[in-house]
Amino acid sequence: MVCALGAAVCFGTATVLQAMAAREAADAGGGGDTALLLRALRQWRYLAGLGLDGLGFLLQIAALRSLPIYAVAAALAASLAVTAVVAARLLRVRLSGVEWGAVAVVCAxxxxxxxxxxxxxxxxxxAALKYAMPAVALGVLLxxxxGGRLRGRNRALLLxxxxxxxFGVVEVAVRLIDGLTPTALFTNPATYALxxxxxxxxxxxTSALQRGSVTTATAGMVIGExxxxxxxxxxxxxxxxxxxxAWPAxxxxxxxxxxxxxxxxxxxAPAEQSLTEQPQRKAAGTAKP
Incomplete structure (x- = not known):
């Protein structure tokens, strides 16, 4: 559980650091998403965020190898609470009383x-489940x-x-990988599903956040994962x-x-403006692995 909570802290903090770097990159000049990303990659905060993402992913794997998936999934969803608290401190985003209450609810x-x-x-x-996971992953792509052809809230929600x-496929696939030798990895369908x-x-x-409602897209992601x-x-x-x-769980x-x-x-991690007003101001890549 410590690893799962550590992963949530890493992911939530990384989101804020990447948002700060992306904001500075956007203020430094115009250009499309690619130019914005390249400028963000020169920011130490963005690189630090990527490092935290990597550490969080390793902690997530460690947690999934010793905890039920439901516990790890709920802990990873709690990274939003970490983002909210860190954003309130570093980005000076105001949290309402309801949002502070939501942070307390997540902790409880x-x-x-x-x-x-x-x-x-x-x-x-x-074996059937192991072979089903790559099929599910391909279904996600389809x-x-x-969903990319839709518009508005429906597009953001579906994406x-x-x-x-x-991300849920990744969580299940980690549990289905029963060996870390090259032969075991390359012959296991779960590896490809991951x-x-x-x-x-x-x-x-990334596509959903760039051209849709962040709130809607993130809500859909939390439910799906x-x-x-x-x-x-x-x-x-x-x-x-x-x-x-069972019932407390x-x-x-x-x-x-x-x-x-x-x-x-x-x-x-939002700026002071409405999230739906500036969904493209941040670099692609704030999604967590």
Missing amino acids: GLAMLGLASGPEGHRSGS VGAA GLAAGCG LIGGGAAFLLL TIGPAAVGVVWLGDRTREGM VVGFAVAVAGALALARFGE
Whole structure:
């Protein structure tokens, strides 16, 4: 659980640092998204954010190898609470009383999950599940391609939901990888699911944030990366709670995800202006791996 919470802290802090760097890059001159990204890459804050993303991903993998997927997924969604708190400090973004309440709700939900979570499931996953995951990852790409043709909130919601499903594929695939030798990795379909799902999620979420409502896209992402993977962990991988703690785990999961959804506008650490007014001011790449 420490690794899962550490990953959330890394991802949430990285978002703010990357947003600060992207804001400076945007103020330094015009140009398209590519020019903005290149200028942001010269900012130490953006590079520090990328480093935190990498560290967070390693902590996420470590957590998934020892905790049920539902606990890790809820903790990662809580990175929005970290972003909100850090943004309030560094970007001087004002949080309303409701948003501070949502931060407290997320913390309460995670505390309940931490007390109720048992060890990771004992099942290694069937061969059918391992082969199904690459198919799901490819399906995410197809849904994203279709969603890219939509406009407005529907586009942002579908792309965000597809991106969340892609991140969910990564969560499940990590549990299905049962060996780290080159032979074990290259012959395991879950490895390819992890690569395809992660890459698709990154691209789709970036697209959703650039040309759609950040709040809508992030809400879709949170739903996609928590509910489905949690169900797979319970049904197919044997994830369970401690004895007699099933209901606290369910309530904690629901509370943590609900609190994260209430903080969805911090999916891309905001400037003082409305997020929907400037969705393209930040560099592509604030999505988390």
